[in-house]
Amino acid sequence: MRTSAAVVVMLGSGALLVACTAPQTPAGAPVVRSASSTASAVRSAAPLAGKGAGTCTIYLYGHAARAEVYSAGSSPAGECRSLASSLSGGGSFWTTQAVAVRGLVPEVCAVQRHGVIVVVRDTSSQIFGQSVCSSLLQDGWAEDSAAEQTAQQQDQQAVHASAQATARAAHQSTANDALAALQDSNSAFNNAKSVRDDLTTADKDLAQLRKDAKGGNGEDCYNVENVVGYDAENVVGYDVTSSASYDVDQEQQGIKQLRSRITDLKDAQAELTADGLPVLPGGSTAITTAEAHLTTAITTTNKAIDELNADMKTAYSIANALGTGDCADSGPGQAPQGLAHIS
Numbered sequence: 001m002r003t004s005a006a007v008v009v010m011l012g013s014g015a016l017l018v019a020c021t022a023p024q025t026p027a028g029a030p031v032v033r034s035a036s037s038t039a040s041a042v043r044s045a046a047p048l049a050g051k052g053a054g055t056c057t058i059y060l061y062g063h064a065a066r067a068e069v070y071s072a073g074s075s076p077a078g079e080c081r082s083l084a085s086s087l088s089g090g091g092s093f094w095t096t097q098a099v100a101v102r103g104l105v106p107e108v109c110a111v112q113r114h115g116v117i118v119v120v121r122d123t124s125s126q127i128f129g130q131s132v133c134s135s136l137l138q139d140g141w142a143e144d145s146a147a148e149q150t151a152q153q154q155d156q157q158a159v160h161a162s163a164q165a166t167a168r169a170a171h172q173s174t175a176n177d178a179l180a181a182l183q184d185s186n187s188a189f190n191n192a193k194s195v196r197d198d199l200t201t202a203d204k205d206l207a208q209l210r211k212d213a214k215g216g217n218g219e220d221c222y223n224v225e226n227v228v229g230y231d232a233e234n235v236v237g238y239d240v241t242s243s244a245s246y247d248v249d250q251e252q253q254g255i256k257q258l259r260s261r262i263t264d265l266k267d268a269q270a271e272l273t274a275d276g277l278p279v280l281p282g283g284s285t286a287i288t289t290a291e292a293h294l295t296t297a298i299t300t301t302n303k304a305i306d307e308l309n310a311d312m313k314t315a316y317s318i319a320n321a322l323g324t325g326d327c328a329d330s331g332p333g334q335a336p337q338g339l340a341h342i343s
Contacts, residue, residue: 056080061093064101065128072115079116086139087132104158109133110148111141119151168275175268175280182261182286189293192251192301198244199304202311205235213318221327224319232312232319233332240312241336244305251301252342255294262290302341309338 054076059066067087069079084094105121108129112118118136122129137143209231215223265287269279313335320331 056096057098058084058087058094058096059099060087060128061095061099063128064099064105064123065132066099066101067094067118070117087135104155104162106155107148107151110144110146110151111136112144112147113141117144117147119147121151164275168277171268171271171275172277175265175272175283178261178265178268179280179283179286182258182265182290183282185258185261186286186289186293189297191293192247192297192304194247195244195251195301195304198239198247199307199311202236202239202244202308205231205239206311206315209236209315209318213322217323217325217327221323221330224323224327224330228322229319229330229332232315236312236315237332237336240308240339244308245339248301248305248339248342251297255297255342258290258294258297262287262294298342305339305341312336312338 055068055070056076056079057066057068058080067080067083069076069083071079080096084096088094103123105123106126108120108122108126110117110119111133118141120129120133120136122132209228212223212227212231215227217224218227265283269283272279316332316335320333323330
């Protein structure tokens, strides 16, 4: 059987909302599980209420339908019992035991009679609500356009409030994720360690090349061409143009990611501020730390690049100048273009 929902709100003039006592469940009637609270239903009725009266609520067993009864001149408990009795029958059973409902139940119609207002609500195809509206109109109730407009405004306000709450929750989650990501980057910061390690390796290889160069031309120019020349081109040169080049590129990518994460957190903090929410504790510190890491990493990497380029240039210069006599011009030739700075 398809489940729908209807809400009937009976209101008059007055402001205080008074809870009514549930009547006894008829023998043999199905047991309805009570909701933890009917506060949301009372709040929806309040703007339609005047002063000096009370409300109570009845619920349709097995569905989300409910009737919030507001009476200005008689007992709200009595109104609930009367309405429950008139609506029950034909397989329907109404009770004051609450049934919880998620989400908004839109207004279908509003009617009034003898100082009592009824706002009918329903979800989905609104079959139950339309049926209740029809029954009330046939029973002498008159349409109440003012109450209907108020109920519609309440619906719009509820939708807006729900959307705001959803957006705020999403912004809060985004900000938490952005902060966690930036803090992870800060924790992982190693000040271009791989590039610094490449420089250490190039320095050692250049020192070995200097030692090898002390052997001069070597027999048949072997030392010039196959030792020192090889070291310049395939050892020190490789240290710079391959190993260090890769690590410098990775450092640049890391800097790009860090900048992106700083921007993400700044944007998320701005959304929280726009929502009227406080910024995250630790957010400003994380941003300040990350920005300092950017400056340090760029400075460190570019300094290492200059020294790597100098090592390679020196290695080629030594190899090219080593050969004499028949071994002249036996070196590796012009050094490759060095590494470019990062930013």
